[in-house]
Amino acid sequence: MAHIPVLLEEVIAAVPPTVQRMIDCTLGDAGHSQALLEHFPNVELLGLDADPQAVTMAEEVLKRFGKRAHVVHGNFADVLTFARNAQFAPVDFILADLGWSSTQFAERGRGFSFDAPQESLDMRFNPQEGETAADFLNCAHEIKIGDVLRRFGEEKQWREIARAMVKQREHKPFTTVQDLLDTVESVKKRTGRLHPATLVFQALRIQVNHEFERLEQFLKQAPDIVTPGGRLAVISFHSLEDRTVKEVMSSQSAIVKLMTKKPIKPSAQEIKSNPRSRSALMRTFEKI
Structure with a gap:
């Protein structure tokens, strides 16, 4: 592309x-x-x-x-x-x-896009440094996850999504984009043209890359x-x-x-x- x-x-x-x-x-x-x-x-x-x-x-x-x-x-x-x-x-x-x-979104294979649900949930700009998005979601406290969604994504349903993420990782750790999509979509349904996970992806990408x-x-x-x-x-x-x-x-x-x-x-x-x-x-x- x-x-x-x-x-x-x-x-x-x-x-x-x-x-x-x-x-x-x-x-x-x-x-x-x-x-x-x-x-x-x-x-x-x-x-x-x-x-x-x-x-x-x-x-x-x-x-x-x-x-x-x-x-x-x-x-x-x-x-x-x-x-x-x-x-x-x-x-x-x-x-x-x-x-x-x-x-970067279409060909890197790092989980930047919800159009590639099979990719690893990485999201790092430089794959040689720092924690992945999966690492963050699997280890961070619920309060920290919610704060990232609120500040960096301006996601209105940040509390509910953060709670669902912690519940999800107790059952199955995050590894792929699909894991994240399933969790977000269990809380937030599509309304209009914007994908329900758009702001969540933005927030996690900003967090992982310290943008x-x-x-x-x-x-x-x-x-x-x-x-x-x-x-x-x-x-x-x-x-x-x-x-x-x-x-x-x-x-x-x-x-x-x-x-x-x-x-x-x-x-x-x-x-x-x-x-x-x-x-x-x-x-x-x-x-x-």
């Missing part, structure tokens, strides 16, 4: 005209990076990704750009360290696309490696992410300024051609 980079024209427009170096902190399938290197023929790019499979794919996609493209396996929470180690600081533009690529902690770390480091007049663009996909971006960057208003009062959204034409883009929100900041 080919991944289509979201808000591509808007990302290109956000790049300062004097750009020489840029960092794509979330390479994914390298769609944004490839387009940026094509559009700015004199630019060098450093690309990071925590997923080792994404790094391998990106290296293949970007190899035609030769020494202009540098690909590193690493989490954007450590962007400052990676940039300095690669002698790639300061830079003029940083991009962070917080979405997950289509291939908000790492996002906050990244946002606090990024301004330190951007040149004055350089820019940072962040694409988020739900209100919790966007709120974090807005709050953390507002706390650094002495060194960065928000370039648009409201987040940039995909056009109707983009949403029609790529429905997955419909929830994308981009905020761009400029170093003072």
Whole structure:
């Protein structure tokens, strides 16, 4: 399944005209990076990704750009360290696309999607570190599980689902996506187009990958490696992410300024051609 980079024209427009170096902190399938290197023929790019499979794919996609493209396996929470180690600081533009690529959901085999119920309930971005979603559900206290569902999924039935999860693991530990689907659907029935497990999957993925902690770390480091007049663009996909971006960057208003009062959204034409883009929100900041 080919991944289509979201808000591509808007990302290109956000790049300062004097750009020489840029960092794509979330390479994914390298769609944004490839387009940026094509559009700015004199630019060098450093690309990071925590997923080792994404790094391998990106290296293949970007190899035609030769020494202009540098690909590193690493989490954007450590962007400052990676940039300095690669002698790639300061830079003029940083991009962070917080979405997950289509291939990660469809082809990784890590239980990201309820469309693959036979897969292991893993959900880790980097399969080389941390606990799986199954580990968390099989070991965490009911209060902790409920808190994760409430905070990271904004799931209204968090109490009932957490209680059902603990009851389920006493009978049979969680191992597959199907185990999770059965448990959620025993409590919450489908109403409308949204799958009943959607918010639960979101919450568990955020928990397992420490997404908000790492996002906050990244946002606090990024301004330190951007040149004055350089820019940072962040694409988020739900209100919790966007709120974090807005709050953390507002706390650094002495060194960065928000370039648009409201987040940039995909056009109707983009949403029609790529429905997955419909929830994308981009905020761009400029170093003072």
